[in-house]
Every structure is written in C-alpha cells, then in structure tokens.
Amino acid sequence: MKQAIRILSTVIFFIGILQACKKNPTPPIPPPVKPPTITSLNPTSGAFNNTVTISGTNFNTNPAGDTVRFNGVIATAISATDSTLKVTVPRGAGTGAVTVTVNGTTATGPIFTYIYTYIVSTIAGNGTEGNVDAAIGINAEFDYPNGVAVDTLGNIYVAQTGNPVGGNNTIRLITPAGVVSTLAGSSAGYLNGMGTNAQFANPWGIALSPQGNIFVADFLYSHIREVTVAGAVTNYAGFSPGYQNGTTAAAQFQHPTGVAVDALGNVYVADDYNNAVRMITPAGMVSTLAGGTAGSANGIGTNAKFNSILGITCDSSGTVYVTDNLNAMIRQITPAEVVSTFAGGIQGYKDDSISTNARFAGPTGITIDKHGNVYVSDQGSCIRKITASGIVTTIAGNATQGYADGPGATAQFSNPFGLAVDSQGNVYVADRGNQRIRKITIQ
Numbered sequence: 001m002k003q004a005i006r007i008l009s010t011v012i013f014f015i016g017i018l019q020a021c022k023k024n025p026t027p028p029i030p031p032p033v034k035p036p037t038i039t040s041l042n043p044t045s046g047a048f049n050n051t052v053t054i055s056g057t058n059f060n061t062n063p064a065g066d067t068v069r070f071n072g073v074i075a076t077a078i079s080a081t082d083s084t085l086k087v088t089v090p091r092g093a094g095t096g097a098v099t100v101t102v103n104g105t106t107a108t109g110p111i112f113t114y115i116y117t118y119i120v121s122t123i124a125g126n127g128t129e130g131n132v133d134a135a136i137g138i139n140a141e142f143d144y145p146n147g148v149a150v151d152t153l154g155n156i157y158v159a160q161t162g163n164p165v166g167g168n169n170t171i172r173l174i175t176p177a178g179v180v181s182t183l184a185g186s187s188a189g190y191l192n193g194m195g196t197n198a199q200f201a202n203p204w205g206i207a208l209s210p211q212g213n214i215f216v217a218d219f220l221y222s223h224i225r226e227v228t229v230a231g232a233v234t235n236y237a238g239f240s241p242g243y244q245n246g247t248t249a250a251a252q253f254q255h256p257t258g259v260a261v262d263a264l265g266n267v268y269v270a271d272d273y274n275n276a277v278r279m280i281t282p283a284g285m286v287s288t289l290a291g292g293t294a295g296s297a298n299g300i301g302t303n304a305k306f307n308s309i310l311g312i313t314c315d316s317s318g319t320v321y322v323t324d325n326l327n328a329m330i331r332q333i334t335p336a337e338v339v340s341t342f343a344g345g346i347q348g349y350k351d352d353s354i355s356t357n358a359r360f361a362g363p364t365g366i367t368i369d370k371h372g373n374v375y376v377s378d379q380g381s382c383i384r385k386i387t388a389s390g391i392v393t394t395i396a397g398n399a400t401q402g403y404a405d406g407p408g409a410t411a412q413f414s415n416p417f418g419l420a421v422d423s424q425g426n427v428y429v430a431d432r433g434n435q436r437i438r439k440i441t442i443q
Contacts, residue, residue: 038109071096
C-alpha cells in the first residue's frame with residue numbers, strides 16, 4: 001500500500017511539472033538587431049546649419065535613437081525613417097566621415113566636406129581716435145590699438161600705441177558684456193605703478209600667461225612689462241635698447257614688437273630691430289632662440305636669419321611661429337631651434353595656395369588655435385588662415401582698405417595688426433587704422 005502511494009505521489013509530481021511548463025513556455029528568441037548602413041549623403045558638402053539627407057538602412061525611426069556625427073562632432077537629427085535621416089550640420093565640424101550609431105552599432109559613411117563661414121563684426125570702438133571708456137563697446141574710443149589677447153573667460157585685453165608716441169599708451173580691458181575700461185597706462189613714458197599711474201611708450205604686442213598675468217612688448221624703451229589683472233605694472237625684462245642675453249635685469253632688447261607665452265610660462269619675444277626671437281624662462285634667464293642677423297635663411301638657432309619680426313605666437317608643444325614681415329614669410333621654430341619657412345616667401349597680395357607657394361603682402365600679427373590653424377593679419381587689409389598642413393586662404397578682408405562688417409569676403413579692415421583666438425575659434429583683430437576691435441566669428 002505504501003509503495004502504491006509513493007508511485008502515485010511521483011506521478012502527481014511530474015504531472016505538476018508538466019502543467020507548470022505549459023503555463024510558462026520558453027520565451028521566443030527575438031530576431032537579431034540589424035546594423036545600420038549608410039549609402040549616400042546629399043549634399044556632400046555644406047556649412048553650419050545646412051540640412052543633409054543621409055540615406056541607408058536600419059535607422060531608428062525615432063530621431064532621438066540615431067546618434068549622428070560629422071567628423072566626430074554630434075549633429076542634430078530632425079527627422080527619421082528606416083532608410084532616411086535628415087540632419088543639420090554642426091558648427092565647426094570640419095571635413096571628415098559621417099557616422100550613424102543605432103543601438104550601440106555604428107555605420108561609417110562618406111566624407112562630408114565642411115565649408116567654413118566667416119562673419120566680421122565690431123565689438124568695441126566707434127572709429128574716433130581717443131581713450132574713452134564706455135559701458136557699451138561701440139561707444140568707446142581707441143588710440144591705434146596694436147595688440148590684442150583674450151582669456152578663458154572671454155575678457156579681451158588691448159595694447160594701444162597712441163599716434164605717434166605722445167598719445168594714449170594704455171592697456172584696455174573689454175569684458176564679455178562689452179564694458180571697456182583702462183586697466184593700466186596713461187601718457188607716453190616709462191613708469192611702473194598701479195593702473196593709470198603707470199606709463200608705457202608704444203606698447204605693441206600683448207600676451208597672457210597661464211596664471212593670467214599680461215605681458216607687454218613696450219616698444220620704444222625696449223622693455224618687456226608685466227601687468228596683473230588688478231593693473232599693477234612692473235618691469236619683467238630689459239633695461240635699455242641693445243642686444244644682450246643673461247638675467248632679466250641685465251638683458252637688452254632692441255624695440256620688441258610681439259610677445260607670446262607657452263604652457264610652461266616661457267615668454268617669447270619678437271625682437272624686431274635685432275631680427276631675433278628671444279626667450280625668457282620662468283627662472284628669469286634671457287637667451288636667443290633664433291636669428292640675430294638681418295636676412296633670409298633657414299637653419300638652426302642663430303644661423304637662421306629674419307628681416308623685421310613683427311608678430312609671434314606659440315602652440316601647445318612649444319613650437320613658435322613668427323611673421324617675418326619684410327621677407328613676406330611665416331617662419332616656424334621648433335623647441336630644438338630648427339627654423340623653417342611655414343608659408344610665403346614672395347611678396348604679393350592675397351595669393352592663396354599651399355605653404356611656400358602662397359604670397360603675403362607683409363604679414364604683421366599672428367595667432368594660433370587649438371587645432372593648429374595659424375591666423376595672420378596681412379599688411380593693409382586681409383586676415384589669412386594657414387592650416388596645419390600649410391593650406392593658405394583669405395578668410396576676411398579684400399583688396400580695399402576701409403571699414404565694413406559682414407561676410408568675410410566683403411568685410412573691410414584698415415591696417416589690422418594684433419590677433420587673438422578664443423577657445424571657440426573666434427578671431428579678434430586690433431583694427432589699427434579703424435580704431436576698433438573686430439571679431440571674426442568662424443562657424
């Protein structure tokens with residue numbers, strides 16, 4: 001009897017398992033997710049905010065489910081079907097492949113050629129020569145602005161030389177809100193001190209250190225001056241016109257025109273009348289990085305020759321670029337002191353080309369962005385761009401000197417000199433002849 005009960009219990013147990021299996025069948029295996037593909041773009045080139053149609057397969061029909069990138073920059077999808085995406089070109093994308101990511105799988109498509117657009121505007125100055133501060137930038141007056149620098153917060157610093165020497169030799173500040181004030185300086189002279197109690201004599205180039213201090217090439221008396229953000233002015237290097245290396249107190253410069261500062265705090269000086277590129281270390285030692293003799297020659301260190309160095313800048317690796325004005329060249333100096341010609345070499349106007357095939361009328365100011373693009377103010381009326389690969393184009397200005405805002409090709413400048421570039425790639429121009437500070441928005 002017990003045996004029969006055990007057998008019956010076992011049967012009932014297995015029947016229960018079978019019933020449970022019927023109630024909870026194995027779920028079906030979902031079909032595999034099909035990866036997206038890209039077959040074509042229309043159009044294959046365009047500017048910021050243009051609409052591009054991407055054709056392909058297996059896109060998410062919800063635009064939010066499609067991650068589209070142009071050359072790695074995220075774009076906005078505005079509509080989607082299984083086979084078509086409409087997207088807007090992101091600002092500053094540059095030229096590169098288009099990709100679409102759906103459910104973690106990425107398809108790479110054709111190359112999209114990005115067309116940069118350049119718009120010139122005036123952010124400060126009204127064309128009248130003077131030193132009038134103002135709460136609204138375009139109501140302010142400038143006295144031959146020569147150098148310009150911009151910090152990470154968007155504050156713009158301007159060195160103005162006065163005309164010719166007896167004018168307003170000051171360092172001006174323009175806030176992101178457009179308020180213009182005088183940070184330091186007054187009439188021409190040489191005097192350290194606070195704010196407008198200090199004096200400069202033809203301040204030309206201006207640059208910012210990693211700590212936020214301002215370095216100024218004080219042309220006439222051949223000093224390199226340092227200004228704090230509070231306006232305290234001191235002498236950083238040099239004591240009288242000449243040519244001497246050594247400590248900052250003993251060193252001499254001969255009418256410096258430009259300064260640049262690298263990430264380590266080294267200060268580079270365009271020593272114009274000595275035709276030399278000088279370097280000041282944070283430890284306070286001055287040396288000659290390259291040049292020292294008038295002429296035109298590439299080479300190493302002092303074997304190289306320049307002819308009137310007006311502008312200077314440096315990249316994150318410590319490579320220095322200068323405008324060799326009378327040679328109509330842009331020169332490059334590596335940290336190993338090797339000097340080469342980066343672009344130009346034959347004087348001309350607005351002859352865009354590649355590297356040394358391009359021509360410059362007389363390069364003056366220079367700056368470099370985080371992508372290695374070099375911007376140059378070309379004597380008289382143009383702003384030029386040189387890519388890291390050496391392609392030279394004219395981005396703003398034309399053959400006519402004057403004053404006009406608007407698209408780069410129709411905008412006009414009058415003897416633009418100092419340049420600076422912010423983290424967004426916008427270029428600021430000290431438009432010397434127009435007594436204005438201009439901005440070139442790049443998108």
